[in-house]
Amino acid sequence: MEIKQLRYFKRVADAGSVSRAAAALSVAQPAVSRQIANLEEALGTPLFFRNGRGVKLTEAGKQLYAHTSEILEAVRHAEQNVRDTVGVAKGTLLIGSTPTVIRYLAPPLLRRVARTHPELDLEFTEGFSGYVNEWLSNGLLDVAILHDATRTQHFLTEPLLREELVFVSAAASSDRELGPITLGEIATCRLVLPRRSHGLRLLVERTAAQAHTALSVAAEVDSVEAIKAMVRKDNVATILPRGAVSPDDHLLVRSLRDPSLSRTLILATSSQRPVSQTTRAVIHELKSVVRELVDEELWPGAERYSERPPIYTPKGAVAAGVDRPLAEPPQRLV
Structure with missing residues (x-):
């Protein structure tokens, strides 16, 4: 096996398509197909099922994929360590x-x-x-x-x-001059938010709990673009960073008050x-x-x-104002 073959193999597996992997690698599709064929020949087994919609890993391919990220990461670190010496x-x-x-x-x-x-x-x-x-x-x-x-x-x-968080809803001509909105008013709205494993949702729910306010979460979606599309069409609202919404989105953005909300x-x-x-x-x-x-x-x-x-941050701690520095903290990142 060669490192290039493993890199191409991982790209194809992640993309589910040789053509998409080739585009991501900025190389010709035949070159990617050739590297995959050489890798399969070296291992003596097919690594992908081919169909009209793309490719899927075989059982052998899944076994190889389980090791690929670790191998490529080790190679990248070795290369970087050598380069750092010069x-x-x-x-x-x-x-x-x-x-x-x-x-x-x-x-x-x-x-x-x-x-x-x-x-x-x-x-x-x-x-x-x-x-x-x-x-x-x-x-x-x-x-x-x-x-x-x-x-x-x-x-x-x-x-x-710090990023300001704002309330985002569908825009109507009569809404253009609306001012800030309170958490109590947001509680009357149906919301679409990311799942609880993500920081934005954690911050919003923690703030609501501190204010003894129950929010109505109608849907959980881990995509900013999908969230904005639902706000435009599905009679729901959301809370996002101000920078996530542009004029081209045609959405109404309102500041939050009582309390205001930002994230670090x-x-x-x-x-x-x-x-x-x-x-x-x-x-x-x-x-x-x-x-x-x-x-x-x-x-x-x-x-x-x-x-x-x-x-x-020690294991299990949450970096949200309760971090516990060591007596002798590590050096600055820069």
């Missing part, structure tokens, strides 16, 4: 966060890193904070930006910024392995980009968070 930020680094964060952060950060560290390749992946937490815990990410209500077991974290986004890396020189370089650029976006008001509803030392 003092140049290079290689591939994966950042994961929520859809809103990726929407505002990825384009300017990619441009900046291409200019300052041309030998470094950045990749981004998005998901609700519960998923991002799991990916970082499993070693699939180098850097994560998480919600502060998310469990952060064995992470090095530091606050990055935290920068996180795993404390289970050293932070490489390349990761430190990217974190430095990331924080600079965030400051520029907030100061120039290019990230709606975001404000800078005053800097403080990173926190080591």
Whole structure:
């Protein structure tokens, strides 16, 4: 087996299609098919079932897939450790966060890193904070930006910024001038929210519980775009970061009061392995980009968070204002 074959194999398995995997890899489809065929020949067994709608893993393919992420992660770390010894930020680094964060952060950060560290390749992946937490815990990410209500077991974290949360409902011409809305008024609405494993839902429900207010959750959906589509068509409302809603969404956005609601986004890396020189370089650029976006008001509803030392969160603790720093906390991420 070759490393390239395993990388292509994982891409095809994740995409469920050779053509989609080829597009993601920016290579020709025949090249991907050839690598998969060579891998199957080397192992002496088919790894995929082929059909008109794509591909599915065979039992042998499932066995190989179970080891692939760990193998590729070990190779990537070995490559990065060797590159760090020569003092140049290079290689591939994966950042994961929520859809809103990726929407505002990825384009300017990619441009900046291409200019300052041309030998470094950045990749981004998005998901609700519960998923991002799991990916970082499993070693699939180098850097994560998480919600502060998310469990952060064995992470090095530091606050990055605050995001305002707003009430979002279907827009009507008579609603354009409506002011802030209270939690009591929201309790009369049917809501669509992410599932309880994600930070946004945890924060909303914790705030409601503190106010002794029961919310009516009509549906649980782990997709920002799907949530907004339901708000437009299905007589439901939601609570989202202000930056998640644009004028093109044609939705009504109202500030919250009694209480107002915001979330802190935290920068996180795993404390289970050293932070490489390349990761430190990217974190430095990331924080600079965030400051520029907030100061120039290019990230709606975001404000800078005053800097403080990173926190080591013991297993089981929740980083939501109850973190317990060690007597001698680890060094800053940058």
